[in-house]
Amino acid sequence: MGKSDFLSPKAIANRIKSKGLQKLRWYCQMCQKQCRDENGFKCHCMSESHQRQLLLASENPQQFMDYFSEEFRNDFLELLRRRFGTKRVHNNIVYNEYISHREHIHMNATQWETLTDFTKWLGREGLCKVDETPKGWYIQYIDRDPETIRRQQEQERKKKQDLDDEEKTAKFIEQQVRRGLEGKELEKPVYTELNRESEEEKVAFNLNKGASTSIAASSKTSSVLGTNALKMVEGAVKRKESAHSSGQPKEKKKKSALDEIMELEEEKKRTSRRDYWLQPEIVVKIVTKKLGEKYHKKKAVVKEVIDKYTAVVKMIDSGDKLKLDQTHLETVIPAPGKKVMVLNGGYRGNEGILESINEKRFSATIIIDSVSIK
Numbered sequence: 001m002g003k004s005d006f007l008s009p010k011a012i013a014n015r016i017k018s019k020g021l022q023k024l025r026w027y028c029q030m031c032q033k034q035c036r037d038e039n040g041f042k043c044h045c046m047s048e049s050h051q052r053q054l055l056l057a058s059e060n061p062q063q064f065m066d067y068f069s070e071e072f073r074n075d076f077l078e079l080l081r082r083r084f085g086t087k088r089v090h091n092n093i094v095y096n097e098y099i100s101h102r103e104h105i106h107m108n109a110t111q112w113e114t115l116t117d118f119t120k121w122l123g124r125e126g127l128c129k130v131d132e133t134p135k136g137w138y139i140q141y142i143d144r145d146p147e148t149i150r151r152q153q154e155q156e157r158k159k160k161q162d163l164d165d166e167e168k169t170a171k172f173i174e175q176q177v178r179r180g181l182e183g184k185e186l187e188k189p190v191y192t193e194l195n196r197e198s199e200e201e202k203v204a205f206n207l208n209k210g211a212s213t214s215i216a217a218s219s220k221t222s223s224v225l226g227t228n229a230l231k232m233v234e235g236a237v238k239r240k241e242s243a244h245s246s247g248q249p250k251e252k253k254k255k256s257a258l259d260e261i262m263e264l265e266e267e268k269k270r271t272s273r274r275d276y277w278l279q280p281e282i283v284v285k286i287v288t289k290k291l292g293e294k295y296h297k298k299k300a301v302v303k304e305v306i307d308k309y310t311a312v313v314k315m316i317d318s319g320d321k322l323k324l325d326q327t328h329l330e331t332v333i334p335a336p337g338k339k340v341m342v343l344n345g346g347y348r349g350n351e352g353i354l355e356s357i358n359e360k361r362f363s364a365t366i367i368i369d370s371v372s373i374k
Contacts, residue, residue, distance in 0.1 A: 288328035
């Protein structure tokens, strides 16, 4: 088996070793060959193929640099467009994804010395939106694809059309409302006064197409329609009285003494609430875990209140004294029938007897001087 055979052990080992990224200083961009160590790179530079590539590059170096720069720019922008779209992203993130490909064009073979120079060039050429932040340079791809521009224009046109349809609908509704109001103004009834030439004559109504007129009827007609006309007049008078009474503002119902007392009590409760509730000689529970498990969920008695929000408490079990804020404490509700103190609201500072506890509504009933409050 020959030395250069594709299936020879050495060839397989070389292919396994060459997988993945290698060091950039041992890469030849002209020959597009990656060496694994310094000795291999030195041998490659002394090879005849490398010398021929250098001779070709020396004839027109600018042409090769432009070619590599164009390839690098196209691949970079293609990755930015497919991977991130038009999102704003850090330039180093895009560059790290770009160089993860083993056969990429290296930046040292292009006209840009650093990634920052390349980012600034993208901004000057109008290919991307670039901005500098304390964390580095950020880039945002500008999509100038004709298909994308056509799709955006189509969306804007559709949105404008929807707005035009809404405006037309609103204008049509406004015209209909205006016509309805004008029709109502034209259809307003005209009221005339009922007059009789003599008091002996009776009034009769001739209902012709919704219009009512008063005429002086003969004795024969009045005898036939007298009863019905009288009923109609009475109904009209009743409707007029009801409309007159409904048009007048209703008198406010006079409040009873009990209602006034309840309103005063509610107002007192509403205006007497405070954001602090600590009182001396009350039993509280420590809810903070910053003091350790020794004091967590343990009961204590408030010995002193400092600045309304801080309390010096004495532990019931150990007798230790602690200085805590009211946010680290919570009240302890005794069993029904025991004495309690109201800590907030209109009866703040009063003592009473706990009658019952409603756990579903988070409320309790207390009796204070024979007055039941909830």
